[in-house]
Amino acid sequence: xxxxxxxxxxxxxxxxxxxxxxxxxxxxxxxxxxxxxxxxxxxxxxxxxxxxxxxxxxxxxxxxxxxxxxxxxxxxxxxxxxxxxxxxxxxxxxxxxxxxxxxxxxxxxxxxxxxxxxxxxxxxxxxxxxxxxxxxxxxxxxxxxxxxxxxxxxxxxxxxxxxxxxxxxxxxxxxxxxxxxxxxxxxxxxxxxxxxxxxxxxxxxxxxxxxxxxxxxxxxxxxxxxxxxxxxxxxxxxxxxxxxxxxxxxxxxxxxxxxxxxxxxxxxxxxxxxxxxxxxxxxxxxxxxxxxxxxxxxxxxxxxxxxxxxxxxxxxxxxxxxxxxxxxxxxxxxxxxxxxxxxxxxxxxxxxxxxxxxxxxxxxxxxxxxxxxxxxxxxxxxxxxxxxxxxxxxxx
Amino acid sequence: xxxxxxxxxxxxxxxxxxxxxxxxxxxxxxxxxxxxxxxxxxxxxxxxxxxxxxxxxxxxxxxxxxxxxxxxxxxxxxxxxxxxxxxxxxxxxxxxxxxxxxxxxxxxxxxxxxxxxxxxxxxxxxxxxxxxxxxxxxxxxxxxxxxxxxxxxxxxxxxxxxxxxxxxxxxxxxxxxxxxxxxxxxx
Numbered sequence: 377x378x379x380x381x382x383x384x385x386x387x388x389x390x391x392x393x394x395x396x397x398x399x400x401x402x403x404x405x406x407x408x409x410x411x412x413x414x415x416x417x418x419x420x421x422x423x424x425x426x427x428x429x430x431x432x433x434x435x436x437x438x439x440x441x442x443x444x445x446x447x448x449x450x451x452x453x454x455x456x457x458x459x460x461x462x463x464x465x466x467x468x469x470x471x472x473x474x475x476x477x478x479x480x481x482x483x484x485x486x487x488x489x490x491x492x493x494x495x496x497x498x499x500x501x502x503x504x505x506x507x508x509x510x511x512x513x514x515x516x517x518x519x520x521x522x523x524x525x526x527x528x529x530x531x532x533x534x535x536x537x538x539x540x541x542x543x544x545x546x547x548x549x550x551x552x553x554x555x556x557x558x559x560x561x562x563x564x565x566x567x568x569x570x571x572x573x574x575x576x577x578x579x580x581x582x583x584x585x586x587x588x589x590x591x592x593x594x595x596x597x598x599x600x601x602x603x604x605x606x607x608x609x610x611x612x613x614x615x616x617x618x619x620x621x622x623x624x625x626x627x628x629x630x631x632x633x634x635x636x637x638x639x640x641x642x643x644x645x646x647x648x649x650x651x652x653x654x655x656x657x658x659x660x661x662x663x664x665x666x667x668x669x670x671x672x673x674x675x676x677x678x679x680x681x682x683x684x685x686x687x688x689x690x691x692x693x694x695x696x697x698x699x700x701x702x703x704x705x706x707x708x709x710x711x712x713x714x715x716x717x718x719x720x721x722x723x724x725x726x727x728x729x730x731x732x733x734x735x736x737x738x739x740x741x742x743x744x745x746x747x748x749x750x751x752x753x754x755x756x757x758x759x760x761x762x763x764x765x766x767x768x769x770x771x772x
Numbered sequence: 773x774x775x776x777x778x779x780x781x782x783x784x785x786x787x788x789x790x791x792x793x794x795x796x797x798x799x800x801x802x803x804x805x806x807x808x809x810x811x812x813x814x815x816x817x818x819x820x821x822x823x824x825x826x827x828x829x830x831x832x833x834x835x836x837x838x839x840x841x842x843x844x845x846x847x848x849x850x851x852x853x854x855x856x857x858x859x860x861x862x863x864x865x866x867x868x869x870x871x872x873x874x875x876x877x878x879x880x881x882x883x884x885x886x887x888x889x890x891x892x893x894x895x896x897x898x899x900x901x902x903x904x905x906x907x908x909x910x911x912x913x914x915x916x917x918x919x920x921x922x923x924x925x926x927x928x929x930x931x932x933x934x935x936x937x938x939x940x941x942x943x944x945x946x947x948x949x950x951x952x953x954x955x956x957x958x959x
Contacts, residue, residue, distance in 0.1 A: 568812035
């Protein structure tokens with residue numbers, strides 16, 4: 377139970393109970409967010425992300441949280457920024473066309489080091505595109521916003537992940553003071569399956585580092601300084617905060633601007649995320665012991681991928697390894713390189729025409745003979761497609 | 773069902789026939805009340821009511837990786853379009869359940885179940901109950917896999933509270949139809 381007092385009113389929201397549930401990915405995402413401490417949801421509906429918004433609209437007010445339907449995705453993302461500086465953990469969900477509209481706010485949040493969580497339930501594009509499933513925004517997640525701004529992006533592949541990775545996304549955003557993206561797809565958001573909720577007191581919830589806790593007084597506070605991840609004072613706590621996305625000094629001052637100051641700022645932002653990649657990023661792997669080939673995938677394609685890998689191993693005797701990227705960005709290059717000695721072929725199935733194939737190929741450039749993309753547009757690959765491609769390549 | 777063996781159920785028809793609800797209820801009954809793993813997925817077009825609609829449930833004692841149907845063990849076809857489209861993915865010894873008022877043309881020689889779900893639902897009081905009729909029929913057909921009580925509980929949990937009684941009545945009518953019916957053979 378979460379007891380919140382707002383004004384005169386007391387709210388006693390009941391968290392999801394420990395044990396076995398049968399939920400849709402969208403519902404699991406919201407239940408995870410509530411446990412992580414979400415207090416604001418601002419959004420604009422869009423297929424196939426609307427179920428997250430609907431569930432948030434039912435559940436968040438029970439906890440005294442603020443659910444707001446905004447006029448568009450731009451204002452929804454900007455509302456999260458304000459909420460976060462007011463001290464509330466905030467989330468929104470959208471789908472690809474709406475994700476484009478949020479890019480400015482994402483860039484702004486990276487520069488102002490504002491923790492917030494954005495779920496992109498990807499659908500095929502460009503334009504308004506179609507309404508089925510997709511992984512076509514994985515590059516937009518990293519490079520869609522302007523400027524050299526590193527990002528954290530996670531790729532859930534099950535209902536359990538929609539729950540756990542949403543909690544992890546809030547934790548990462550608070551810990552690293554940065555926006556975190558959950559790159560879901562229609563497949564995983566609309567899928568129903570078992571969710572096992574652990575005892576609630578075993579779930580780790582991370583809050584932001586505060587200047588008060590470090591003994592930093594308002595007079596000495598630097599909103600963008602002190603440490604690699606600067607401590608964050610909320611508005612209204614007596615700390616002066618120049619909340620600015622213009623190039624700034626550690627105290628938030630934009631006067632005496634110099635290129636040197638800007639470079640230092642960008643380098644720290646980069647170092648904070650990319651320099652901590654091995655701490656932030658996660659991959660999962662199976663059958664890497666003696667493999668001749670490896671299949672690397674992420675999101676719900678990892679389910680088809682694992683099914684196909686097991687099938688080619690069991691039915692065709694092909695020594696095939698399996699890797700799933702849980703974290704897409706920062707890209708786990710070193711982790712991948714340490715997992716693989718040398719292999720003949722790396723297969724990369726994706727629900728796009730070959731996007732993550734590029735950083736994978738770059739990371740494993742001297743560790744494999746070839747990298748083969750297995751693209752699919754608007755639908756989950758069926759396992760036969762992956763098996764056929766593997767047989768075609770490995771037997772020639 | 774052997775461990776790691778997949779049992780795959782596909783329900784297809786038009787939006788508004790309760791196709792999505794059937795999948796959701798089946799999946800939750802298998803997982804919550806039978807302790808099996810199950811994954812329920814759905815597909816839809818840009819339309820809602822009247823557009824082609826599909827729901828799938830994959831059941832296994834082991835882990836389920838690929839979430840969709842590969843080769844269906846059960847096909848519930850609530851429209852001729854659905855049958856024409858998905859018959860090829862049904863196993864040769866698979867179970868076919870159709871609403872004979874919507875599905876007239878079944879491949880020759882195929883043994884299948886006929887349940888006039890919409891007609892039965894109408895007699896219970898509302899065509900909206902046709903999903904519960906189908907679930908009742910499936911409870912009888914899949915008797916060896918899932919307890920009738922499990923499905924009934926799942927129905928009660930997934931329909932609006934003020935319609936539970938009627939939905940259970942529809943469920944029982946679907947069950948009775950299978951218990952008393954003889955299998956039809958397509959001519």
